[in-house]
Amino acid sequence: MEPRNHGTEEPWNLNYTTPMLHIIVLLAGLAQAAAEPPATTAPVVTAAESAETLKASIAKNTVDTLMKATPIEGGQASVAMLYRTKAETNALIHDHATEIYYILEGSVTLITGGSLKDARESDLTRLGAGMSHSGVHVGGTSRKIQAHDIVIVPGGMAHRFSELDGPIKYLVYRFDPSAKK
Numbered sequence: 001m002e003p004r005n006h007g008t009e010e011p012w013n014l015n016y017t018t019p020m021l022h023i024i025v026l027l028a029g030l031a032q033a034a035a036e037p038p039a040t041t042a043p044v045v046t047a048a049e050s051a052e053t054l055k056a057s058i059a060k061n062t063v064d065t066l067m068k069a070t071p072i073e074g075g076q077a078s079v080a081m082l083y084r085t086k087a088e089t090n091a092l093i094h095d096h097a098t099e100i101y102y103i104l105e106g107s108v109t110l111i112t113g114g115s116l117k118d119a120r121e122s123d124l125t126r127l128g129a130g131m132s133h134s135g136v137h138v139g140g141t142s143r144k145i146q147a148h149d150i151v152i153v154p155g156g157m158a159h160r161f162s163e164l165d166g167p168i169k170y171l172v173y174r175f176d177p178s179a180k181k
Contacts, residue, residue: 043068057083076179078128080172091137091160097129097176099153106168107146112159114139128174
């Protein structure tokens with residue numbers, strides 16, 4: 001599958017309804033990262049843990065909750081549950097971390113690409129996203145995404161959810177090469 005418009009500024013947006021597709025995307029990313037020597041056990045996020053994380057995120061109005069992370073060769077892989085009720089007024093650029101969004105529920109307008117004006121440094125290591133910058137989003141490509149869409153946002157690309165059609169629930173798989181041991 002090729003990226004839309006064959007451009008480097010556009011993340012891929014695959015619209016499939018296969019329930020396990022987000023797991024396949026994570027496994028592909030881990031395989032590409034060439035995992036370290038085998039660990040004694042693989043991190044697992046159970047359905048119960050995922051549901052409890054989402055419940056707590058809603059109750060505490062927390063947007064981004066890291067569920068699990070594990071070191072891999074060249075950095076760290078992590079998965080987070082996100083529950084968003086408001087559009088973002090500023091955009092983010094993660095210096096090195098690539099994010100893969102799997103939309104569980106809701107629909108939004110996502111802007112990717114462009115640049116930041118008045119950028120400020122943010123350390124999002126606690127969320128698995130590493131060093132980042134936030135600021136006013138200038139330019140970029142706007143598109144509507146919805147449940148079961150998958151979006152790949154490469155490290156170094158500005159991005160933000162500019163409009164929400166209601167609350168959105170999504171998983172974010174992050175691969176941060178700067179989180180080396």
